[in-house]
Amino acid sequence: MPITDLKSHFAQGGTAVNGWCAVPSPVTAEIMGRAGFDMVTVDLQHGLIDYQMALTMCQVLQGLPAPVLARVPWNEPGILMKCLDAGFAGVICPMINTAEDARRLVQSTRYAPLGSRSFGPTRANMVHGPGYAKTANDAVLVLAMIETREAVQNLDAILAVEGIDGIYVGPSDLGLSMGHEPTLDPTAPEVIEAIGAIVRRARAGGRIAGIHTGSTAMIRRMQAQGFHFATLLTDVRILASALAGHLAELNDTTAQTVAGY
Secondary structure, three states: OOOOOHHHHHHOOOOEEEEEEOOOOHHHHHHHHHOOOOEEEEEOOOOOOOHHHHHHHHHHHOOOOOOEEEEOOOOOHHHHHHHHHOOOOEEEEOOOOOHHHHHHHHHHHOOOOOOOOOOOOOOHHHHHOOOHHHHHHHHOEEEEEEOOHHHHHOHHHHHOOOOOOEEEEOHHHHHHHOOOOOOOOOOOHHHHHHHHHHHHHHHHOOOEEEEEEOOHHHHHHHHHHOOOEEEEOOHHHHHHHHHHHHHHHHHHHHHHHHHHO
16 A cells, blocks of 8 residues: 555554655656655755756655655755755755754754744645644654764764654765775675664664665665665666666677577
């Protein structure tokens, strides 16, 4: 069944596979939304998407049965509030390295008294109802990205910040910060150990844990370790991989035909 409330779904022991939109197009967003992902994220950080396109993609995706999150460019109040006012169900914020970073994130994403988010949910009121101001602090999902050695060292303090619902691991930056090649499917023992420690500590703190992955096999491993949700690549990588696979098959067939002639 489609997930209508991510927090309740995860609290009840559910898991999810997340689709990731980096292409600035409502058409590709709709393709991702109809593909069968449990949830979808629109990437304003490393994706090629600006705010206006993110809004359009959100409108398309919210017509489909999957909650829609935004990965914002940075821990900056303006874009965090605008994404939530646009009606996104939650945000993923990059480079949260300290408890102070996490507190700033909460200030931008929660209404008073927990935070200082400015009131003006222009589209969120239409999507989530006129009672949005009363429910938003509980309903909106706020995830801090853990993607550096510093963040791992400060993880318990980050998890303890009221208003942070959970964490999202970025394996590429995590590996890079530890002196390894950036990859979505890490093999370095230090990085693998850090990822295991992150999910264990998040779970112990009663927080949601998500992670970006580079393969379906990694998704299965991460779910087995206890991650609530995992992202499969991005639309760009999936498209590139599919094209490369088809062209390789075509070239192989062509080579066989020429050789057979």
